Amino acid sequence: MILVVNLCREKMHELEFVKPVCDILATAGREFSVKDYFHLKRADLNAAKIILCGTSLMDFDYLKNTKVFEWVKKYRGDLMGICGGMQVIAHLYGGGLYKDIEIGKIRVELNREFFSMPQEFFAYSSHTLGVRPPRGFEIVAESSQGVEIIRRIEEEGGKRMILGVLFHPEVLNKEIIEGFVGW
Amino acid sequence: MRLGVLFSGGKDSCLALHYAIEYGHKIACLICIKSENKDSFMFHTPAVDFVDKQANALGIPLLSIKSRGKEERELDDLRRAIKTAIDRYKIQGIVSGAVRSIYQASRIQRICNLLQLECFNPFWMRNEEGHLLDLIKRRFVCIVTRVSAYGFDGKWVGREIDSGFLYDIKKLNEKHGVSLAGEGGEYESFVLDAPLFRKRLAIEKKMVRIGKHYACMDIKKVVLEKKGREE
Helix, strand or coil: CEEEEECCCCHHHHHHHCHHHHHHHHHCCCCEEEEEHHHCCHHHHHCCEEEECCCCCCCCHHHHCHHHHCHHHHCCCEEEEECHHHHHHHHHCCCEEEEEEEEEEEEEEECCCCCCCCCEEEEEEEEEEEEECCCCCEEEEECCCCEEEEEEEECCCCCEEEEEECCCHHHHCHHHHHHHHHC | CEEEEECCCCHHHHHHHHHHHHCCCEEEEEEEEEECCCCCCCCCCCCHHHHHHHHHHHCCCEEEEEECCCCCHHHHHHHHHHHHHHHHHCCCEEECCCCCCHHHHHHHHHHHHHCCCEEECCCCCCCHHHHHHHHHHCCCEEEEEEEECCCCCHHHCCCECCHHHHHHHHHHHHHHCCCCCCCCCCEEEEEEECCCCCEEEEEEEEEEEEECCEEEEEEEEEEEEECCCCC
16 A cells, blocks of 8 residues: 655645645555545555655745654655655655755656666756755755755665656656655 | 635536535535646646636636646636635635646645645545436537647547447547646546536537647637527
């Protein structure tokens, strides 16, 4: 079971930022459930993998409530953060956030092998905060504006991946989400 | 929230308005850009002159601005319109009916960010067949006002978007890659009736121009009619 975590303050934004991720999972034949980030229970963390979705440009409530995400460090499964989700991960692990507006189609270049993605590809970005990667995370991909994908593989206590994707892969790069759930 | 709907008179913006209300938002105004550029990438153009009739049917104020339709200049016009909506109607956000157009969505997002407005795109990345089924199930009455893609002919203009339309456009999609929702500009629509319309629209005068894989309905006169008791 994959847990899809909704970070949206406004209910109608779930249609824009959560549903497209769920649709990709459904098409891939993956079982999933959706929970709001402030309504997670201990049992939800039994999920095999967790995806933290993004939210709107004007919504920063999730960053005001990062204590609610402390479970991220204890969770032993694979975790992916999209946009706002990546910002949460970066913040929790000691990385930095800085003002950086990136809206629209961007060109992303890989520094590392990353699922089956080509060396260069287009992606859709919609954020106003860039990420300075925390220690222990490798920079997998960048755009002309900055870091776009970070990754950390933990071996201790069972192999797990923590992935941060600053753009919205559910728009132009669903193979990234498929790659994550298939890893 | 108090929201302004980017409203073209077509199926997507009209359905987006319905969603916003269902989600508990107040629609303070409709915002319509009347582009003189018939090939505008940003603004859906046919039948836009009759959006005022739809606004009347909805009982929602309409803010309408003309645009010369010169590419990125259109965005200045849109920004101006949205700024006016903020000043006049105190909107806190914008709703759009964008489904898959990154061109449209990103430009609207940039303007909203600049003006510090929330931006809602409830149909973003939605399955297009599901989108049309939603419209049909909600008993929207939308007609096709323009077609412009390989595979279309004059018979498509004036057709209602119903299950028969869906069946036929799926065949065009399989054969020629036509977007079911018309996201590539393959077709445009105009809403004559919808659940929130207090009156329905009727086209009294029109002219149809037909070319090769192109047809367009020039609507000349629209009237408002009472809706039947069963509605």
